[in-house]
Amino acid sequence: MSNAVAQAEGHGHGPHHPALQHHFDTMGQQKEAAVIGMWVFLLTEILFFGGLFTAYLIYRTWYFDAFAAASSTLSIAWGGLNTAVLIGSSLTMAMAVRGAQTNKRTATINWLILTMVLGAVFLGVKVIEYADKFEHHHVPGASFVWAPEHEGAGGAEAAEGGTHPATTMSADQLQRTTQIYFSLYFTMTGLHALHMIVGIVLMMVITWMAWKGKFDSEWYTPVEMSGLYWHFVDIVWIFLFPLLYLVERHQ
Amino acid sequence: MVLTLVTVLAAYVNLGAFNPVVAMAIAIFKATLVVLYFMHVKYSSRLTKLVVLTGIFFLVILLGETMMDYASRGFLPTLPSIQ
Numbered sequence: 355m356s357n358a359v360a361q362a363e364g365h366g367h368g369p370h371h372p373a374l375q376h377h378f379d380t381m382g383q384q385k386e387a388a389v390i391g392m393w394v395f396l397l398t399e400i401l402f403f404g405g406l407f408t409a410y411l412i413y414r415t416w417y418f419d420a421f422a423a424a425s426s427t428l429s430i431a432w433g434g435l436n437t438a439v440l441i442g443s444s445l446t447m448a449m450a451v452r453g454a455q456t457n458k459r460t461a462t463i464n465w466l467i468l469t470m471v472l473g474a475v476f477l478g479v480k481v482i483e484y485a486d487k488f489e490h491h492h493v494p495g496a497s498f499v500w501a502p503e504h505e506g507a508g509g510a511e512a513a514e515g516g517t518h519p520a521t522t523m524s525a526d527q528l529q530r531t532t533q534i535y536f537s538l539y540f541t542m543t544g545l546h547a548l549h550m551i552v553g554i555v556l557m558m559v560i561t562w563m564a565w566k567g568k569f570d571s572e573w574y575t576p577v578e579m580s581g582l583y584w585h586f587v588d589i590v591w592i593f594l595f596p597l598l599y600l601v602e603r604h605q
Numbered sequence: 606m607v608l609t610l611v612t613v614l615a616a617y618v619n620l621g622a623f624n625p626v627v628a629m630a631i632a633i634f635k636a637t638l639v640v641l642y643f644m645h646v647k648y649s650s651r652l653t654k655l656v657v658l659t660g661i662f663f664l665v666i667l668l669g670e671t672m673m674d675y676a677s678r679g680f681l682p683t684l685p686s687i688q
């Protein structure tokens with residue numbers, strides 16, 4: 355029994371864990387309510403990203419060549435690294451939940467910090483990738499320029515009669531369709547990165563709470579709920595990566 | 606859990622003739638592992654599992670129906686100016 359339970363005695367009814375809210379009968383019931391509530395929120399996130407994925411799928415079906423050419427300017431090395439980093443951070447997050455579950459305060463805090471570090475690494479890599487886009491004028495808008503001669507992927511192959519069938523698009527159309535790809539790229543990865551930042555801030559709050567000793571093996575729900583959010587953001591990236599980065603890399 | 610990390614590396618040394626269907630299959634497999642084990646859905650109540658399945662069901666309808674709609678009309682774009 356933890357000290358927390360002893361403190362809860364004497365306020366009008368029998369002793370219970372201080373974290374048990376009065377509209378619940380048991381801790382188990384409270385936890386299940388929290389889990390379901392969190393999942394309903396994640397469903398709204400699925401609505402959110404699902405719409406973007408659908409838009410991406412449709413445009414990719416229409417303008418496949420342009421999308422393939424634009425996608426090949428992305429670095430698989432950075433993208434792959436980010437995927438590994440995020441999955442690793444999900445692992446450290448799961449370890450943090452486990453630490454809270456087994457009443458190991460220091461281990462929990464360490465795993466949470468590691469999760470935040472990995473999240474920061476992910477964001478740092480995204481900054482590098484975005485900076486590269488700015489340099490190459492691949493940011494949609496007035497400064498967007500698609501110059502296949504310099505990209506090496508689209509133009510050079512068309513000239514050699516390579517894997518891409520000679521695109522029937524005019525240069526102007528190519529500009530607009532590759533710009534669509536980059537619009538989707540920045541929107542989807544940008545919103546994903548925003549969710550990552552929110553997640554990291556969330557982790558900071560949870561780490562502070564763990565530091566203050568608020569969690570024990572009977573109540574570690576905030577850690578677990580933050581974990582659910584974090585894993586969800588990871589899953590979004592698991593789908594973002596192959597869709598955005600791996601469009602027809604046959605060479 | 607470590608397996609998931611390995612899957613990343615194995616899947617993305619990929620510069621061979623890589624079919625998007627296979628890439629998606631691997632992504633779905635990884636996501637399933639994360640949902641079941643990292644998110645503890647495997648050990649959750651049936652109501653929780655139902656909520657998760659609802660989300661997946663929604664996605665299937667959104668993606669499937671939208672693509673079927675376009676497929677039934679030959680993928681004509683709404684703006685025929687860019688072809």
